[in-house]
Amino acid sequence: MRETGLRELKKRRTFDAVSAIAIGMFLEQGFDRVSVSDIAAAAEISKPTLFRYFPSKEDLVLHRIADHAGEPARVVAARAPGQSPVDALHRRFLDGLSSRDPVTGLNDVPEVLAFHDLVFSTPSLATRVHDYQVRDEESLAAALPAADPLTARLAAAQILAVQRVLARENWRRLSAGESADALYPAAVRAADAAFGQLRGGIDQV
Known part of the structure; x- marks a missing residue:
């Protein structure tokens, strides 16, 4: 049970960290000028890993509204x-x-x-x-x-x-x-x- 809780906490931290990195890049460079590959590289994760957290590029931003x-x-x-x-x-x-x-x-x-x-x-x-x-x-x-x-x-x-x-x-x-x-x-x-x-x-x- 504790292991499951720690795993979920780690996932949530990764989710929040990747989103924060992406939004910072979008604000600095513009949404259309930043690629998913750029974000994955900045977050030090692979593109497939990023897409496991965020189904689309827009979701990197809009999960705050979706909440x-x-x-x-x-x-x-x-x-x-x-x-x-x-x-x-x-x-x-x-x-x-x-x-x-x-x-x-x-x-x-x-x-x-x-x-x-x-x-x-x-x-x-x-x-x-x-x-x-x-x-x-x-x-x-x-x-x-x-x-x-x-x-x-x-x-x-x-x-x-x-x-x-x-x-x-x-x-x-x-x-x-x-x-x-x-x-x-x-x-x-x-x-x-x-x-x-x-x-x-x-x-x-």
Whole structure:
């Protein structure tokens, strides 16, 4: 049992180390200018070993985003008795703002900002992120207690669009030079207004 635990720990350390090396190289040289062979050489492992950890070059970067896959659906499933799905997701977003969760866009650590720019300026990475978003939409729709599947899909799309727009606006303002701490009060107000709009409907626009 202990041997299995040590083996898993070693695998996790290798996984994290290879990913960190790859992301550092991508940030320095650009995603398309770094090959898998370059990364394997820098990590001192073979290409077949690298592919055992990461099925594709994109996975070297996007596992950080994949770790959050399905989170909206999990938040809805774990909500308190009597709490609506929108209230649960609103609360989760506010908690994320408070903790400076990069998912909310409110994180001004230079490495996090650089990672964001890498992902969304690289077409193959941005496409994969879109795929994750589609799957999140599907899993959230399945978790919503809607009257019919179409209503659930429409609600899930609206909820996740609100979160994406809020996060994008936070990233935009941080990239323009604002600090996360200074932006925090405005980000909370924007989140409250956006989730309020979800509850009240589009007619209030």
